[in-house]
Amino acid sequence: MGHDEMSRPLAEARDYERRMESFVGEGERLCFHLTPRVGWMNDPNGFMFYQGMYHLFYQYNPYDTKWDTMHWGHAVSRDLLSWDYQPAALAPDQHYDDKGGCFSGSAAELPDGRQLLMYTGVGAGERKPDGTLADLQVQCLALGDGRDYVKYEGNPVIDASSLPEGCSSEHFRDPKLWQAADGSWRMVAASMDAQGLGQVVLYRSDDALSWEFVSVLAHNDGRFGRMWECPDLFALDGYDVLLLSPQDMLPEGHRFYSGNGTLCLMGHVDEQGVLAEESARVIDHGMDFYATQTTLAPDGRRVMVAWMQNWDCTTGVDPDHYAFGAMTVPRELSVRDGRLCQWPVRELDAWRRNPVRCEGVLLDGEPTALPGVSGRVVDLLVHVRPQDAERPYEEVIIWFAQNERFHCSLRYRPHHGTLKISRDHAGTRRAFVHHRKCDVQDATPELDLRIVLDKYSAEVFVNGGQQALTMIIPTDLTADGITFFARGGAVVDVEKYDLAEPTPGGAC
Ligand code: FRU
Numbered sequence: 001m002g003h004d005e006m007s008r009p010l011a012e013a014r015d016y017e018r019r020m021e022s023f024v025g026e027g028e029r030l031c032f033h034l035t036p037r038v039g040w041m042n043d044p045n046g047f048m049f050y051q052g053m054y055h056l057f058y059q060y061n062p063y064d065t066k067w068d069t070m071h072w073g074h075a076v077s078r079d080l081l082s083w084d085y086q087p088a089a090l091a092p093d094q095h096y097d098d099k100g101g102c103f104s105g106s107a108a109e110l111p112d113g114r115q116l117l118m119y120t121g122v123g124a125g126e127r128k129p130d131g132t133l134a135d136l137q138v139q140c141l142a143l144g145d146g147r148d149y150v151k152y153e154g155n156p157v158i159d160a161s162s163l164p165e166g167c168s169s170e171h172f173r174d175p176k177l178w179q180a181a182d183g184s185w186r187m188v189a190a191s192m193d194a195q196g197l198g199q200v201v202l203y204r205s206d207d208a209l210s211w212e213f214v215s216v217l218a219h220n221d222g223r224f225g226r227m228w229e230c231p232d233l234f235a236l237d238g239y240d241v242l243l244l245s246p247q248d249m250l251p252e253g254h255r256f257y258s259g260n261g262t263l264c265l266m267g268h269v270d271e272q273g274v275l276a277e278e279s280a281r282v283i284d285h286g287m288d289f290y291a292t293q294t295t296l297a298p299d300g301r302r303v304m305v306a307w308m309q310n311w312d313c314t315t316g317v318d319p320d321h322y323a324f325g326a327m328t329v330p331r332e333l334s335v336r337d338g339r340l341c342q343w344p345v346r347e348l349d350a351w352r353r354n355p356v357r358c359e360g361v362l363l364d365g366e367p368t369a370l371p372g373v374s375g376r377v378v379d380l381l382v383h384v385r386p387q388d389a390e391r392p393y394e395e396v397i398i399w400f401a402q403n404e405r406f407h408c409s410l411r412y413r414p415h416h417g418t419l420k421i422s423r424d425h426a427g428t429r430r431a432f433v434h435h436r437k438c439d440v441q442d443a444t445p446e447l448d449l450r451i452v453l454d455k456y457s458a459e460v461f462v463n464g465g466q467q468a469l470t471m472i473i474p475t476d477l478t479a480d481g482i483t484f485f486a487r488g489g490a491v492v493d494v495e496k497y498d499l500a501e502p503t504p505g506g507a508c
Pocket of ligand 1: 042043070102103104120172229230290291482
């Protein structure tokens with residue numbers, strides 16, 4: 001696309017990000033997690049493998065570290081861990097369709113080789129009783145070559161008039177499309193029903209351009225928050241898996257947490273396009289995880305990323321920073337015992353350096369640091385077992401990102417079967433959520449943890465990925481201590497690697 005064909009808002013965004021990206025200090029970027037080129041990032045969009053590279057787009061406001069009129073940022077990678085920025089892909093520039101923002105969506109390759117982006121255009125809707133204009137959300141397309149995209153002249157391709165009676169035209173967004181085995185196309189999107197509750201709707205198309213409504217795939221029915229966002233439907237290991245992100249959740253024990261959450265519904269989609277649900281669980285129990293999106297890798301792996309943030313925690317913006325937001329490490333999904341499991345992509349194994357192994361370390365009442373086990377860009381594997389099989393320990397604690405003043409922690413209590421992740425003492429200056437507990441599935445006194453740290457983030461995978469907990473850490477990088485502690489006699493086997501890009505020199 002020549003500069004002349006490009007809209008002014010897109011040309012300006014591209015120019016701005018090129019000029020400003022160097023203001024984002026290296027210290028602000030994570031080593032193997034995608035951060036915005038400059039400014040603000042939220043949801044992952046358009047995640048796919050195209051022309052030999054993984055493409056990951058993102059909700060993007062280049063101009064500030066706050067959410068505002070949404071663009072699509074863009075990056076590409078060969079290993080899902082080391083990303084190169086591409087120029088911004090979409091800007092809000094269509095007067096009728098998306099002047100209010102190019103909201104979340106997805107991507108696919110057309111039979112003719114072009115890349116298709118499907119996104120929610122936000123325009124001005126009806127005048128509300130208070131005189132302000134409601135948003136109008138419609139689904140739009142853009143076509144391109146992996147770098148430059150032209151918005152489709154037939155936009156919008158779907159509007160709320162295709163939805164069942166009473167559904168909101170203000171809350172109809174986040175299309176996720178894919179090609180079915182017979183070459184036809186499917187798409188799921190989030191919608192609000194006549195009761196003001198979330199639902200996921202299914203569409204179909206023969207050519208990916210012209211779409212028809214099929215069904216309401218899944219209903220909230222007042223169970224999981226209010227509006228739902230960012231749905232994704234795929235087949236995995238004999239199940240149909242629907243991932244989504246509910247807003248305004250109410251807490252339920254350690255199963256669901258208040259605020260913006262995530263949800264995995266598993267079951268089977270019938271001929272009418274309705275999901276018969278067999279289970280409903282949180283996807284990640286941490287505080288900073290929202291808006292998942294998956295893609296199918298060329299080798300058949302189903303890989304998920306999410307925004308490593310949450311709307312309820314975004315007051316933690318550092319005023320001196322030029323970038324805010326990050327993606328999680330991409331995670332391979334599988335189903336084990338009817339549950340969704342997640343594990344960092346195997347490409348991360350190639351980043352492991354300097355192995356340290358400490359086997360059979362007895363912990364009994366004294367905080368214990370182990371030689372060579374420290375750092376903030378590390379892959380840490382810990383196996384915990386009781387010293388005396390007859391008398392399990394009371395608790396095991398792992399402190400990390402630790403110095404004399406600050407620490408984060410993971411605490412496991414086998415009697416309660418709970419694992420708690422905490423940044424209560426990590427130096428956060430705002431009072432958002434700082435800890436969470438989850439009930440460990442099939443808890444026993446033996447526990448396997450994988451803790452992946454990348455400077456300001458911690459991603460914890462429990463018992464081979466049966467559960468995960470993700471959080472952002474505000475603490476200065478000099479807080480790099482890792483200490484183990486048990487009350488009541490526990491033994492740990494620890495394996496630790498530094499993580500660095502597998503290139504000569506390899507530093508982050
Ligand atoms: C989810 C979300 C989406 C929307 C986007 C706007 O975080 O609210 O529903 O498309 O963010 O940036």
